[in-house]
Amino acid sequence: MVDRIAILAENGRASLRGMSMTGPTDFRAWQSDDEAPTYTLDLANLLGSATISSVVRVASGPTVSNTSNTTTKVVQRLQRPGIVEIKVTASSGDVFQYRILIIPKGTSTPFNDYGWGP
Numbered sequence: 001m002v003d004r005i006a007i008l009a010e011n012g013r014a015s016l017r018g019m020s021m022t023g024p025t026d027f028r029a030w031q032s033d034d035e036a037p038t039y040t041l042d043l044a045n046l047l048g049s050a051t052i053s054s055v056v057r058v059a060s061g062p063t064v065s066n067t068s069n070t071t072t073k074v075v076q077r078l079q080r081p082g083i084v085e086i087k088v089t090a091s092s093g094d095v096f097q098y099r100i101l102i103i104p105k106g107t108s109t110p111f112n113d114y115g116w117g118p
Contacts, residue, residue: 003039003040019100030105031079031103033079036078038076043090055067063079064084081102086099
């Protein structure tokens with residue numbers, strides 16, 4: 001099982017492992033129901049000298065466990081299909097919002113089957 005990492009930068013740029021971007025704040029990944037990889041959003045390049053003050057996660061479908069936050073990273077394990085919405089507030093007062101869509105491996109399920117997309 002490969003852990004998933006998104007290193008985020010300004011202007012919607014990112015370096016990704018194990019997932020893809022469908023927009024500047026939207027990610028998708030495929031995984032089996034028995035997998036529970038770690039997902040990391042690394043905001044160090046985006047935050048500059050600011051740090052993460054708070055993180056709120058809202059999940060619809062997947063199990064979110066082993067959550068942790070550092071001053072620049074949001075880390076969690078995700079299992080099962082669905083969507084996790086993540087709201088990060090920085091010490092600078094900036095708010096960043098991200099969504100991770102998890103799709104079962106071996107399917108080509110359209111986004112709207114999960115209530116995401118047109």
